[in-house]
Amino acid sequence: MIWLTKADGDQIMLNDDQIQWVEVLHDTIVVLQSGERLRVLETGDEIKERILHWRRKLLGLSFFSAEEIDTGE
Secondary structure, eight states: OEEEEBTTSOEEEEOGGGEEEEEESSSEEEEETTSOEEEESSOHHHHHHHHHHHHHHHHTOTTSOGGGSOOOO
8 A cells, every 4th residue: 555645635545456557747647457547746756666665565575675676677
């Protein structure tokens, strides 16, 4: 679960498993599995970092540095 800020300033907690993709054009749009589109204030990189942080915490890997975890980049 990650916190995101909608374009109107409201914060939401989003299940990151529901994210199908993130579009970064002029705005950042999060497209969910349901097809719903959310315009958020965070950048694509911020969303990626929040997801990585959450998953590390979930898997008990938070004590590793980012360099020690292969993120596929």
